[in-house]
Amino acid sequence: RGVSPLLAASLIHAAVDEVLQIDFTEFKKQSVETEEEGDEERFTLLDGDSLQRFFFNKLREVCFEWQKQLPPLRPLKRFLLVSIHAIRNTRRKMEDRHVLLTEFNQLFGLSDDTDRAYFAVFDGHGGVDAANYSATHLHVNVGLHEEIVKNPAEALKCSFQKTDEMFLFKAKRERLRSGTTGVSALIVGNKLHIAWLGDSQVMLVRQGKAVTLMEPHKPEREDEKARIEALGGCVTYMDCWRVNGTLAVSRAIGDIYQKPYISGDADGDSFELTGSEDYLLLACDGFFDAIKPYEVVDLVLDHLMQAKGVGVKAAERLVAAAKENGSSDNITVLVVFLRDPQDILADCLRDPKSLGAGDDAWSSAFNFLSCEAAATQ
Template sequence: MALAAEAARGVLGSLLRDFPSPLGPEDPLPWSAQGSAALSRAEAPGELAELARSFLGGRNAPPPLTASLIHAAIDDMLQTDLSVFKKQSVEEEREGDHGKFTLLDGGSLQRCFFNKLRDICCEWQKQLPSLKSLKRFLLISSHAIRNVRRKMEDRHVSLPEFNQLFGLSDDVDRAYFAVFDGHGGVDAANYAATHLHINVALHKEILKNPTEALKGSFQQTDEMFLFKAERERLRSGTTGVSALIVGNRLHIAWVGDSQVMLVKQGKVVTLMEPHKPEREDERMRIEALGGCVTYMDCWRVNGTLAVSRAIGDLYQKPYISGNADGNSFELTGSEDYLLLACDGFFDAIRPCDVVDLVLDHLKQNKRDGLKAAERLVAAARENGSSDNITVLVVFLRDPPDILADSLGDSKSLSADEGSKDSPFNFFSSEMNNQSDSHTTTKS
């Protein structure tokens, strides 16, 4: 704990040495300008958080410190009157109703936000608050490649510091993960990776019904991006899958054909069914709206997209729906790992082959799972995938134990016999004594 505090003070001191005084109106921003010059009020928290995360990460700030600083700065920012940053108003007609949307000037908003971030660094350098540490250790392996495509349109998010970023102070651990597979440009995938988890945390059901919060946030993010797409004439869309671990439950939601799977005691547990045009219920929904599903090298909606649900795709609404499906599962402590990936992976690798690939990687790499995602991405490419490929593996058990169990090593630690000192032993003994089967809730 003392070392963590010392590291935090070192980062704070370094930042204040580089920025000894607040930014003036004409001073350049400490980060390269990103995103839109104009932001809606709903977009401000996500855009500012992403800028700060990249900035602090580039200064090697520890993730818990980064998350806590961002939370404090944004919370302070939202207490101010944002109307002073008003850029313009636009009127838009939606379903017969006229709504007035206030847009904020992105540059002046960012400058004010950085000064608030700097002020908090000054306060914390004098008296560092107690930073909430992660109770649950999760080994996370992620890898993404453009492959032979001209552009990289995938994005992924790994946020084990979910509680710290959003100031959730209860005793329930939370960790968020997501993969987004863009098409027609990267704007929609970037947008979803920036805003979806913000919308999840701010959703009214986040504490009582996290699955509903995930599903509702997909719809909200879709609506927010459509407003941006209309004013900036964007045509892109993105599929997406997200997972939120809350205590001993796993909550997931998805649109399109990005997928999440679970491996438990060496066996694949199917968690979801991707949204594809050839699904009978999806085809019927599309045709009822006046659209069509046709086969043109694969099944497509109105002869264009090979997915039936996505965030964005302004000119394909309502046939391409932004409404997510969701599931909830009980975690018993016997789960090996979660895997989230785009269709560039799942079109080339069967879920049942994932288990052997991960075990083979652990055997060849001294039971180290840190680069397991690289092995999986390489396998998809070797199997002929030409698409962007993104894989995110979240180990829920210690990789050496996973490998030992697969080899039938009686000396290995089972999920309910593990040492209490193991960082992976984050499930209570009461939980580990429960039934080995998953309790599933579909909503």
């Protein structure tokens, strides 16, 4: 508690490294057998409570050792400032989860000279188990993937499927029915890699303009509808388009009873970062169903003007706007500033016509201010 994220990630990696040197036989809980398409697979489960105690004892030992001599810690060279806000809203339960790891290298012991940072948003349905599991395991599968250094795009995309397979085994064993959409962004040097399942989304703002990076997986997409029907499923309209009359997304982690119609095969893409990018935004459908991408630009600029260039509460402003626009769903918004918000604001003030929605964007940003002022009168 109170430790910098850089030091915390380095300590965790060192402690985990120590734990992995031991014989895990003493922590073995039971062997589980499951038949899958006629083949018998064996899985070993470990006693989580005793293993956790052992880990914390190792962590304490590492802390005592590092108090004597602290090893060198290398922070990110790239500027990153993260703003995150999430609310349950009017829903009975909060089923969203999010992960931000600007210390990805330290956590997984990657010692090359390449900066890496990982961000993800998960939007659970039918319970929180799938979202919890994905938020706990997806980045681990990415960090331990054999291609993480040479082909990070492949590592990210494949880790979605790996996480889905792992959770499906857990769901079968524990009779869990939940699922989760997910979107993740992995920054590696000057490259941005993204991958997603379902309708959680990531977008980019570059020089004041909204840039679409992906197309969410929804049942009404022609290619998704064709895939589902080819498997023997159906897409029907029941207040919105749904797979087999149930789920409003066509791909997700989990949803064991809707596989293979609900696919766990993620889509992905990669983009060059040139230095002109302002920020990334990852959010669930509770946000994107209420706020259009071009509106994000105005809202963030309006917030920066009011906050005098301080961006730490930008996500809070965006969540509030989605709620005001009628969203009743859980809402999670994660904003990753790739440039100093002070510089973003200064550039917009110098060149108002560079804003995202065209020549009217600058006036619309000021309209937010005038509307708020009128509301208080």
